[in-house]
Amino acid sequence: MLSPHRWNAATHTYEAVPGFALPSTAREMPPDDMLWIDLMDPTPEEESRVFEQFLPVHALTLGDITKPRREPEQGAHLPKVEEFADYLFIVVNPLPPGLADPKATGGRRIRLRDRPQLSAVLTRHVLVTHHYTAMDCVAAVSGYVARHGECAKRGPDYVFHLILDAVVDEYAPVVERVADRLDKLETRVFRNPSPEELARLLRLKRLVSGLRKTLILEREVLSRLTRGEFQLVDDREIAYYRNVYDHLVRYTELIESAREMVSDLMESHLAAASNRLNQVMKLLTMISTVILPMTLIAGVYGMNFEESAAPGYHTDWGFGFALGLMTVVGLVAYGLFRWRRWL
Amino acid sequence: MLSPHRWNAATHTYEAVPGFALPSTAREMPPDDMLWIDLMDPTPEEESRVFEQFLPVHALTLGDITKPRREPEQGAHLPKVEEFADYLFIVVNPLPPGLADPKATGGRRIRLRDRPQLSAVLTRHVLVTHHYTAMDCVAAVSGYVARHGECAKRGPDYVFHLILDAVVDEYAPVVERVADRLDKLETRVFRNPSPEELARLLRLKRLVSGLRKTLILEREVLSRLTRGEFQLVDDREIAYYRNVYDHLVRYTELIESAREMVSDLMESHLAAASNRLNQVMKLLTMISTVILPMTLIAGVYGMNFEESAAPGYHTDWGFGFALGLMTVVGLVAYGLFRWRRWL
Amino acid sequence: MLSPHRWNAATHTYEAVPGFALPSTAREMPPDDMLWIDLMDPTPEEESRVFEQFLPVHALTLGDITKPRREPEQGAHLPKVEEFADYLFIVVNPLPPGLADPKATGGRRIRLRDRPQLSAVLTRHVLVTHHYTAMDCVAAVSGYVARHGECAKRGPDYVFHLILDAVVDEYAPVVERVADRLDKLETRVFRNPSPEELARLLRLKRLVSGLRKTLILEREVLSRLTRGEFQLVDDREIAYYRNVYDHLVRYTELIESAREMVSDLMESHLAAASNRLNQVMKLLTMISTVILPMTLIAGVYGMNFEESAAPGYHTDWGFGFALGLMTVVGLVAYGLFRWRRWL
Amino acid sequence: MLSPHRWNAATHTYEAVPGFALPSTAREMPPDDMLWIDLMDPTPEEESRVFEQFLPVHALTLGDITKPRREPEQGAHLPKVEEFADYLFIVVNPLPPGLADPKATGGRRIRLRDRPQLSAVLTRHVLVTHHYTAMDCVAAVSGYVARHGECAKRGPDYVFHLILDAVVDEYAPVVERVADRLDKLETRVFRNPSPEELARLLRLKRLVSGLRKTLILEREVLSRLTRGEFQLVDDREIAYYRNVYDHLVRYTELIESAREMVSDLMESHLAAASNRLNQVMKLLTMISTVILPMTLIAGVYGMNFEESAAPGYHTDWGFGFALGLMTVVGLVAYGLFRWRRWL
Amino acid sequence: MLSPHRWNAATHTYEAVPGFALPSTAREMPPDDMLWIDLMDPTPEEESRVFEQFLPVHALTLGDITKPRREPEQGAHLPKVEEFADYLFIVVNPLPPGLADPKATGGRRIRLRDRPQLSAVLTRHVLVTHHYTAMDCVAAVSGYVARHGECAKRGPDYVFHLILDAVVDEYAPVVERVADRLDKLETRVFRNPSPEELARLLRLKRLVSGLRKTLILEREVLSRLTRGEFQLVDDREIAYYRNVYDHLVRYTELIESAREMVSDLMESHLAAASNRLNQVMKLLTMISTVILPMTLIAGVYGMNFEESAAPGYHTDWGFGFALGLMTVVGLVAYGLFRWRRWL
């Protein structure tokens, strides 16, 4: 679906442009206008119309843009920014929708390949965004710009920063959810260090590692956009990119903390399990050290002799004596081990 | 609450300025005066009066300053320094009050979100500090400058360095407390490697990690202020910023040592627990290897035969002989295992 | 085998050149022609014909090229790019064929020495590729250029990028296979943490480490080719090298994830094994704590006295009473330990 | 104590200067003379005489110099070098005396706060050294210069390098002692992996970590002095600073090796302890699997029946048969487990 | 022993120079000649003759060269390259002879101090090499240059590269041996995770760590020689130094792999030992859970009552019944635990 919108400097309006009303090439656009073309799951024909006719890009750029369609099993292109003679090409990987909602993803594992790809081409007057799945971040910005048309006047660099901001804001609930799960897992790991908890930790670690990798790559992209390296990003917009960069730094810090925490919990799991074992073994040892000597005494009194010399054998207090002896031995064993702090 | 104080170069005095006596904009200030406006938990109107009228700042700067009010669940903005055309914007995260006092925080977990935000805007003649909670570091410097008015003459850069110095000095008791707890935990971990100690170590590790992160970010801020990168920081004040930087380096070193120590203790906990297990198992093994053979002998003598051939069955020394045999077997088992150093 | 192909600018054709029709030196070539000489397992005479007569290279370059023949036990030269006055010398290590096919390699361990060496010498008009084993990546590009002769017109730098692209594409199935094996091993490690699984993990880790090292070295080579450091790589071809570089980055990310995963699984293996032990020990403890006291009671009733005072000795409900007592003691022991959550 | 010595260029002598004979300020000194003032545990008045009158330094420099006196619980300032308009300020942390002598320190823990502070101020013609405790490194150099007066002619930079050299040389016996203790601990860890050995390793690790940190900071100081960054260090003296730097590098390498070794030993301790456990458990298992079946047979023969059908009950070979059966069962159990290599 | 050889440009010969025929200083040498003086375990007088008279070097250079003689317990100076006004000073640490031969070193531990020191001083026309032990690398190059005199014509930089090449080539058999031992240890660790294997791993790790450190320092030296930083190394020789650098990189890669492998094996050792424990404990548990209930039944039948109500007491099938009951209980226990997969 190809949905172009245009800021008309003459009429001071921002309006949808019917597809057929596009100038045949971007060069024919009036110098003060701004055009945003959003390609949502476009047909190859629409891609060709935009990237080969209207705004011709390098074959490799087109290859990167259409990668998810051409190599669906390989997943999104990793985040990058690349400068060409007449345009800036940026790829980011927004979070897959539903990631923040525990119900929605269940135990489903997050992989690099699950992340959608958002490609963007910026020139002085044109912004093209391209993606094969519906994206909240694009939809939200699209609505915002429709309501505040004058921000389109600031150019593609300003509008694109709004999209990046929305992409980055989507980390907030996910990071929140990760923190919540960590809190729950921490309690569980100490109370019941089972293999199920370990598997949960491992799954969480993989999610956190995946988030961290995208964050690092996107921070690199933002860092370059912020450095004033690209002419197509106006100096006065750099503060806005820096603002987005700040948010990325914050989420990176939080994810790094989560990562450290998962590692600590994995180690604690091992320690807690070994502690459980200690407890169980102490119990076994206590039972054994108390009962075994008592059993020995019973065995001794169970020996057969023609004429037993066992103390009390011929008396009627013999049975009681033997029981008492057992009790004393049991208590002494128990007391001794408590006193030596072995148990 | 908006509390402006002014160094009047004409009268050589440093005095409180009633709110309504502020010039309408900072540009109207006499060239040799210096003004410090402290905004403690200000109303949005006061924020607007200062940051939109008196000293207009970039919308993003205002956004960063008011972040704790607008996004309370997100916590403070991370430390940073940002240069704009006509002002320098600095954010630091002083320690949450009461952190150094074991009673005050109890087992309460320290999170990034618990750290308050102190924002500052510096121009050639004006210093604005902004925070939503009362801060000892600001109050102390405020009192000091009131008593030594002439240091205000040195300008906002000098006064702000005093605040940073106070912020950094607050690490001292916290670092001290961490060292104390580590000393206690070290003894405990070896004496009683319980899961409670492990949980305490984990909590301490998180505190130390959190401190380390803020320290690193604030060191980066100080490092940039020290490098002579910003015109608004006079060359002659750089030695003062470097002094604060030195203190940060010291605390970072101490926190790094603490971090290493916590990790070592977590590893030692595991080793100490496994050692406990060894001790318990040796005990069990010793009991078993001594008692089981004795019980076997008792069992042998407990066997029923019409005519038993057990040694001593028909004699009156039989019982004593059996007991003696048991004792010998027990002692031999014990001795053998001591001799082979298996126990 | 020496197979030269030539782009004839005059006839606009790309055709095989019979060996004897080569100009005696590269300097005699027409300025717009392009020549690709592929040396597949050449004889020393062919190597001398090309690298000493036709296109004389430094003795050290020839030494590096012929290393696999001269020092077969040492394996391939590591990837590098080296600029000489009149040519560019590049070495890469394509993956050994069959690596992606589980059947083909079986449990065979991958070593640095198993990787073949592909050497290339580039001048303005000549590309020489050299390798001692047949390589799919070279064969594929050779066929492609034969079908699309005009790409030879773009020069050795463009043609060589096609080869690098093919070399890098060979990582895809290997990375895929590694991911598959990791998925399988993850399930197994939790279900049955045996030493066989550990050995498998160790083998996989070595494969992943080996891949990672080659990837890092080849990324360095690509990074230098991309940076515009070498005159012999035209500016307009740099985007193509960057494209290959992007793919390398992707595989590096995937391999890094795999590496992290293997390490996590090795740690999980240990935890799962210790968990198994816990389970077994709990069982032993349960049996012991239930049976031992019952045995003690049986032992008590087995004691011999002239006149036993054991409860029920003289009655006919005595046997039943003793059995009941045992049952009660067993159940109480079991219940107690369940209630205290020791088991 | 203030002890100034002066190289008199006129008389070619190096002699003690009585305190009152000092010029009132350093500026009044003859251009070819050189003065070394050593302040050993000076009074505040002496400090003021030197650093405020004779050679006025920045208030912050004085603050850093007197830190151990003003904040005794905080310990020495960390090593640093700082350039001011007319002097160079250097702080190093010599090793606490007695560290290399096992007897002297016993189990005493080395902390950052135990390290003394040596401060130095260098100008073109004056060297001031300042410390609150007696230091062998200063005393030794002081004696050497007194004997070889002409080296004072080379200026404060040469003399100060002698002190740094002495400071660095003090690492040799400490590093030697660490290596010795590691050798002993290695043997012990494998022979007897007790918690005491673990605690010793932990203590050694902390010593090594502390040494490493000072070494790194001092290496940074030396590296800057070597780089030719400071005018006050003559080019011809740089080789001497580089020589000291080489020694620091050597000790850093040795300490890094020790650190790695301690970590390996901590890991080996865990493994050795777990191995001990294995040995003990095998013993227990062997005893149990041999004795328990034998006891069962004894129990079987101990059963009471009106008319027992136990093999041999009515015979006189019954007892011997039962014993033989037990022996066979015991041997079979033992043999089976050896054959299956379970034990 | 002082053995000078000279390339005589006039006679085009390379011949030994009797000691007394040396020019008194290097400055008097004919401009096209080249002189290589090899000092093998020289007397202090020979050192003085060469480094104080013939080719005077800085006192610190002489100090570094004679370090192994002056401080024998401290070992060799670490590898470095240092440029002086009129000469280049290089130190490398060849491998101690016999390191690659398992027989020769036995279990002897390799320490930094065991590595010999090879010092070299290069000027435009003179190469001095200095070492206190015989070195294969020097001897081999000496013989080669004697046979191919014309390579001496290329100057000290070319000849010295030959020595470095020989030094680096000595790593090959050592790296090979390390790989072999790792292969053996891998098998052993899984088959028999004993403390002896752990100690062997630890020893191997120390060897690998030591090799790695020298490799890193020597790579730094080679890297600087390759960078064209030193005038005394001709541009046309840089490719030769780069060739040596390539070999160093290769050995570093191999040693890094070995290091990783040793670490993995140490971790695997722990896991394999814990696995052994699991096996043993399962056995113990199986024996206990099968035998203990059987013993209980025997105990029950061993109880004494005036009139036993035990099933079958009065019959002649009682004994058989009891045995059958035991067998059933044992089989049920065994079956139950197999069915629940607890064992």
Ligand SMILES: [Mg+2]
């Ligand atoms: Mg945002």
Ligand SMILES: [Mg+2]
């Ligand atoms: Mg991932």
Ligand SMILES: [Mg+2]
């Ligand atoms: Mg960048």
Ligand SMILES: [Mg+2]
């Ligand atoms: Mg910013």
Ligand SMILES: [Mg+2]
């Ligand atoms: Mg912001």
Ligand SMILES: [Mg+2]
């Ligand atoms: Mg933020």
Ligand SMILES: [Mg+2]
């Ligand atoms: Mg302070």
Ligand SMILES: [Mg+2]
């Ligand atoms: Mg944190």
Ligand SMILES: [Mg+2]
């Ligand atoms: Mg910075």
Ligand SMILES: [Mg+2]
């Ligand atoms: Mg200071």
Ligand SMILES: [Mg+2]
């Ligand atoms: Mg090579």
Ligand SMILES: [Mg+2]
């Ligand atoms: Mg490709």
Ligand SMILES: [Mg+2]
């Ligand atoms: Mg490898």
Ligand SMILES: [Mg+2]
């Ligand atoms: Mg590079």
Ligand SMILES: [Mg+2]
């Ligand atoms: Mg691409």
Ligand SMILES: [Mg+2]
């Ligand atoms: Mg690309």
